Amino acid sequence: MRVRVVKCHACGGHKQLPSQTAYVYCDFCGALSDWDFAMACSQGNALPGPAYEALHRRLAPAIKQAEWQGDRATVKALYTQLFTEHIRLCPSSYSPRIVDGDYRVRYLDYYTDTMMIHDMDPRVAAWTQYMNQRIAELRQTQMMQGAVMSFGIFAVALGAQPQALQFPDQPFWAVYQAFRNQLATQMHAVEEAGSLAKYPDEVTRTLVERVGISAFVQGWLPYLSENMRGHLIRDAGLTDQYIDIQPPPLQLRRCGGCGSQLDVVTGARRVICFRCGKKIDVSAHEFPCPGCGAPSSVPAGSTDYACPYCSVRIQGTTAPTAGPR
Ligand SMILES: [Zn+2]
Ligand SMILES: [Zn+2]
Ligand SMILES: [Zn+2]
Structure with missing residues (x-):
């Protein structure tokens, strides 16, 4: 199995599982631990299309004007409107976690801040x-x-490849x-x-x-x-390094956000569910649902969540280290 050579900046864990996207998440703590350039290149650049371009053209003068007036609240609101649309049209340009509403709101807050600083x-x-x-x-x-090339017309006529x-x-x-x-x-x-x-x-x-x-x-x-x-x-520091390893033993967990099966490595504490984008706490036992009895792992930072199978509320407790991230 080919995995990326990366040691997590947050927990020091080495990557054990292949990443499906250019956003490489830690298998142990769920931090964003690396960026896979080759993967980004192979997936290409999604273009948002003419409807987005039209929205951009329509909002640009209002953004410029609000910036000129120092009206930061308006600039932020307009950029939020613009990038909400970009995310909707090109979700593949973002982290796979962007499907989670809470993640999306927080990412937009971060990204609109950077755009305001940029401008x-x-x-x-x-x-x-x-x-x-x-x-x-x-x-x-x-x-x-x-201009020089236009004199090279004879070369083209002779069948040479146009440069x-x-x-x-x-x-x-x-x-x-x-x-x-x-x-x-x-x-x-x-x-x-x-x-x-x-x-x-x-x-x-x-x-x-x-x-x-x-x-x-x-x-x-x-x-x-x-x-x-x-x-x-x-x-640019974009050289990619991979290593061939034996597939590690995996434990089956069930995502408390969407009910998907999660294959987690031994010693994992928090992992990302790539279906619903939530970070899931796998450090403790799974909680059986009082409604349907199905076990699931609690979304990180929650103490109480809806069963992904039957929607009954489940009281969970997260590890003491669990933060809001
Ligand atoms: Zn980590
Ligand atoms: Zn999920
Ligand atoms: Zn249930």
């Missing part, structure tokens, strides 16, 4: 402006190359460096404002930053030289 923090804005200048310069080289759009290494690297500085400044501001703590998974700033870098790299990769691709992936 309104002058330190970030300065880097954004600098990056846009580097992108303009990169475009310029492409236009020059395009695909490819950006030269050096000006691209300037864009990348600017982006890294912009993102680092933004993440610093997000942490400083207390917004990173709103992230609905246990994460580190480095990990969230790496997810952002991955999106940038994925977008540019098709337009870079072979040499630059490898260099970029290494510099």
